[in-house]
Amino acid sequence: MLLKEMRKETMDIRGLRLLAKDFPSVRKAQAEIINLNAILSLPKGTEYFLSDLHGEADAFIHMLKSASGVIRRKIDEIYGDTLTDEERGELAALVYDSKGELRRQQKKRPDTFRVWCKESIRRLIAVLDAVSEKYSRSKVRKRLHPDSVYIMDELINADNVGWSRGGGDNGERNEYYASIIDTLEGCALLEDFIGEIAETIGRLAVDRLHVVGDIFDRGPRPDAIIDYLMVFHDTDFQWGNHDIVWLGAGVGNPACIANVVRLNISYNNYDMLEIGYGVNLRPLAMFAAREYADDPCDAFRVKTLDENKYAPVSDELAAKMNKAIAIIQFKLESRLIQRHPEYLMNGRLLLDKMDAEKGVLCLSDGRNIAMKDMHFPTVDPSDPFELNEGEKAVMDALTESFIQNEKLQKHLRFIFEHGAMYKIVNGMLLYHGCIPMTEGGSFLACGLGDEIRSGKAWLDYLDDLVRRSYMQSEMRPPNEQPGDIMWYLWCGPLSPLFGKDRMATFERCFTDDEEARKETLSPYYKNIEDEKTCKSILAEFNLDPARGYVVNGHVPVKIQAGESPVKGGGRLFIIDGGIAKAYQKTTGIAGYTFISSSNYIALVEHMPYSPPARDGTQEFHTPRFHLIEEMERRVTVRDTDTGEELEAQVHDLRALINAFRNGEIEERH
Secondary structure, three states, rough: HHHHHHHHHHHHHHHHHHHHHHHHHHHHHHHOOOOHHHHHHHEOOEEEEEEOOOOHHHHHHHHOOOOOOOOHHHHHHOOOOOOHHHHHHHHHHHHHHHHHHHHHHHHHHHOOEEEEEEEEHHHHHHHHHHOOOOHHHHHHHHHOOOOOOHHHHHHHHHHHOOOHHOOOHHHHHHHHHHHHHHHHHHOHHHHHHHHHHHEEEEEEEHEEEEEOOOOOOOOOHHHHHHHHHHHHOOOEOOHHHHHHHHHHOOOOOHHHHHHHHHHHHHHHOHHHHHHOOOOHHHHHHHHHHHOOOOOOOOHOOOOOOOOOOOOOOOHHHHHHHHHHHHHHHHHHHHHHHHHHHHOOOOHHOOHHHHOOOOOOOEEOOOEEEEOOOOOOOOOOOOOOOOOOHHHHHHHHHHHHHHHHHHHHHHHHHHHHHOEEEEEEEEEEEEEEEOOOEEOOOOOOEOOOOOOOOOOHHHHHHHHHHHHHHHHOOOOOOOOOOHHHHHHOOOOOOOOOOOEEOOOOOHHHHHHHOHHHHOEOOOOOOOOHHHHHHHHHHHHOOOOOOOOOOOEOOOOOHHHHHHHOOEEHOEEEOOOOOOOOOOOOHHHHHOOOEEEEEEEEEEEOOOOOOOOOOOOOOOOOOOOOEEEEEEEOOEEEEOOOHHHHHHHHHHHHHHHHHHHHHHHHOOOOO
């Protein structure tokens, strides 16, 4: 026992010696304790939770820049008594889209534009001061625009004398602040500076962003979303099923690649594939035009939500490409299912269940379903799961595009390194899809082999498998090819990211039978209406069932059909409200933002984003703000996960000071 204690003591001293390299004296350690305790007393930063972005970059970036309507609320608080509604709207528009609003104002007021700009800078500084009040000065400086740190820092502090609101009684100081603005004008930097203030306001209004799954697919610019997030200060991801299949495609898994390409072709996203990520679609186009030359491919007509600017493809060729990659996908998935009997997905082997003479699909339950398309020029009845030479060439080209694309690999690595199956943060549990459950509400026993797990243990196990597969670890199972587990999580029956019994893509493409096309949701989605179930989920992840919250994405909430995003007596929130245009007719809105600030927890409901009109005007909709919980006292950093880490640092610094004073470690001055 004595030896064990001596070893522990030695290890503790080693750690303190390392700490002493940064804080080599009692005075420096004391100064850091003062700094950390000051930070601990500050209000908690505002966290934003968004899900199911699905490539809608313009709408998403607008949500962040507007802080989901919080910026307009701040402006109304500051200027509600002194500015008209139109003036407050113009000020908000400067934050949302400074370049667009500056163009509009220059056209509106050509003779007084510079005067308006100088006055707008004053007003924006007041907004900047309001959104920065909960941070330390050093943290604010880190988030100021790098080209104008000094100027912004000076002007924010000018607001202490009411300068930005036209007040203040210090004439000399006011002249100093005014001279800064005059110099900006003289250097022709007024417009640039306005843009820099606007960008900084957005950085400070949203302290931390949680993306609860599904950046990719359906919408046109997931690449632009990731570009934006890679320079954002604090972001994490809870992988969605669309993200995970892209991760699988990124490691070269053929079934994942085929799924990704098919889905984006079906939504006319050629610009994203070919221009955004440099995916070579020409071999597929040539193959499809040749093999399906006389096939109208009516069931494969694409959904055009956004027009392509750089890589347009005719509707006829797009339909042929869609069908060609779909058949390739079904073949590749069949081989993967055969390779993994533990997936228990033999029911998805359908290419060998077609009766060409009768024109039916022979299902395993004995039913024969009429097929509306029996033109399969590339399917060999004697070996229906084998790619022909043309299909192999197509997949070789696509695989090369995915593996060798530097931008795509950089984006996927970012999502992998900042992501996980779930996250626990400040008393909240975040995950995209579901926790597999029985009809009775207990956690379903799940396994991909002999070992059975449920609840948190199942998600932890899958998270580990994804990491091994992505890193192509030698520790992955012997029958596992890189990305196989990502494909299973995309569409497997026990996948927490999918949450359905099957993905009936084949039946939707080739039959009109409603029963055959049906996909059944996990019992989880009924069970979470019950508060007891939601509390059991929180307890399973070691959170307080009476105080914690679950933030969940994946399934669009059909508001216009009477559905509510609030589940389980207010313990769980589904925040997929339909940012993606593909869902907005169903949901009736355009997404949710869940907000956790130092004063409240709220759910914000968005209306569809309106892009700029041809004349340059743009309509900005004010989101609906729903207060969930108002804090009894303002939440400080001390009350957060970060607070626990900082208090641990204070504890270590106090131990270091004792070591200095006891002579165990020598001070350096």
